[in-house]
Amino acid sequence: MTIVRQPTRAGVRDAAAKIAAILPQTPLLTVEIRGVPVCFKAESLQPIGAFKIRGAWHRLTALDAAARERGVVAFSSGNHAQGIAWAARKLGIPAVVVMPSDAPRVKLDATLAMGAEVVKYDRAAESREKIAAHLAHARGAALVPSFDDPWIIEGQGSAGIEAMTQMIEMKLPDPTNVVVPCGGGGLAAGLALALPEAEITLVEPEGWDDMRRSLEAGWIEPVGDNPPPTACDALQTKEVSQLTFDVLSRRDAKGIAVSEREIRDAQRWAAATLRLVLEPGGSAALAALLAGKVEVTPGLLVILSGGNADPDAYAAVLGSRD
Incomplete structure (x- = not known):
């Protein structure tokens, strides 16, 4: 019988040590929203512009x-x-x-x-x-694969170990809710392993929210035929993997869907408030927060997962107020 390796929290810690040896920490920014300090993990500032x-x-x-x-x-x-x-x-x-x-x-x-x-x-x-x-x-x-791999999941989870360390050093509350963009769920699953005491809230574009529907159904639900267009190219996964689904299901993770307009609003807010360039998929978690779909409580951690925005599309977003 073939034994399939499973991602573990120990593996996440190993990955965090590996990454700390070659890369500086990405910034952890804080902004007071509705009277509560909210932490933003700027993975958009990685050398490749994303947590991957x-x-x-x-x-x-x-x-x-x-x-x-x-x-x-x-x-x-x-x-x-x-x-x-x-x-x-x-x-x-x-x-x-x-x-x-x-x-x-x-x-x-x-x-x-x-x-x-x-x-x-x-x-x-x-x-x-x-x-x-x-x-x-x-x-x-x-x-x-981009998410259906135990090492990939563990590696992505290192962002959670890093953020926790930064929050402790800044004398902020431990993470209680991690809001994270979700395509195939590799990052969300890794964070679920890294931060076992925190709630995991994953965010997908409307019409591509198959992980949300899968978690609510108790089995994997594919996106289906003719999904709507989305600017979130990084989150266009038509079916999540059993590996990521199982991790998130065991942790009772919750899903949220955001609209294209809410995503654009988040990109503009990030530019104006955080001085960060975010690609559409990288701003999905922020979009859920700004749209009031996430409760603002102490220990809230929002992952800004990527900043590789198409220059023309990004300029159009910044130039509009739709």
Whole structure:
């Protein structure tokens, strides 16, 4: 019988130690909202502009010498792609990333600039998982999913260990509720392991809130046919994995859906108040807070997960007040 490795809190702590050895902490910003200090973890300020660098580093450093030589294959709309490319270049590992043909140019260019090979696909008609699996098999490479992997989950959870440490150092309450953007749930599941005493509130775009519906139903519910368009390219996961669902289900995590307008409002608020550039998906948790869908209580921690915004689209958001 094959024993499938499960993500653990011990693994999250190991990942946090690995990442602390090579990367500075991302800032923890505080703003008083409705009379309560709220903490914002600025993962948008990572070297690749997103939290995905954490899982990629933890996963690739776990490969043995033979596996590193054969290389890795990943699939991503852009942020996981950049995390894999960054870690692979630093470790001298060949990397291939399957990316949608409509991925934001800023993410595609950054992935290529870090030396990864990119294979494009049509997200409406083709399966990135099948393409990546075929490439990995043909090349004898390790397949590194963007969320359905225990090392990836543990690596993403290191953001929670880091935030907890910062909150203690700043003499703030321990995290009681972590509000986090959710695509496949790797970050949310990692935070659930990292912060076992905190409530986990995951946020998805309307029409793409399959994790919310899955948790409420008690089984995995896919997005379904003809989902609405969303600016949150980083959160367009059509079906979550059993691995992330199980972690979040055991922790009784709750889900929230936010509208495209609420996401744009959050991007503008982040620029004006925090002086941060956030991509649409990276601002989803903030959108839920600003829309009044999250109760403001002491110990509230909001994850700002990514800042790789398309320049033209971002300029349009800042220039409008819809």
